[in-house]
Amino acid sequence: MALMQITIIPLGTGTPSVGDYVADVVQLLEDKEIPYVLNDMGTVIKGEVHELLELAGQLHELPFISGVERVVTQIVLDDRRDVQRTLGDKQRAVRRRLEERSR
Template sequence: MALMEISIIPLGTGSTSLGRYVAEVKRYLEERGIPHTLTDMGTIIEGEVEDLFRIARELHEIPFKAGAKRVYTALKIDDRRDKEVHLGTKVESVKRYLSS
C-alpha cells in the first residue's frame, strides 16, 4: 500500500477560488470509496501504486471537464515496501514520539 499527495490547480479560470474543483475531486473519491484525506494544500490518497497513478490521471481531467484550459498537477508518492502504511500512520508515529 502506498500514499499519494495530489494537488490539482486549474489555471486561467478567471477566479482565484478553487473550492468548486476541490469539491469535484472529493466527490469523485467518495463515490468510488477511495480512502483519502482532504487537507488545506492537497488531497492524500491511499492505494496500490498502479491504482494511484490511474486515479491521478482521472483527477487531473476533472478541471478540464469543468472548463479549465490548463491544469497543473503536483504528485508526491510514498511507496514503502518494508511495511504497510495507511492514512494517518505517519501522524500517529509523530504523536508517539511527542508523548514519550
C-alpha cells in the same frame, strides 16, 4: 501499498478560489469509495502505485470537464514496502514521539 498526495491547480479561472474543483475531486473519491485524507494543500490517497497513477489521471481531467483550459497537477508518491501503513499512520507516529518527549 503506497500513499499519493495530489494537488490539482486549475489556471486561468478568473478567481483564486479552487474550492469547487476540490469538491469535484472529493466527490469522485467518495463515489468510488476510495479512502482519502483532505488537507489544506492537497489530498492524500492510499493504494497500489499503478492504481494511484491511473486515478491521478482521472482527477487531473476533472477541471477540464468543467471548462478549465490549463491544469497543473502535482503528485508525490511514497511507496514503502517494508511495512503496512494506513492513512494517518505518520501523523500518529509524530504525535506519539511528541508525547514521549513531554514526559
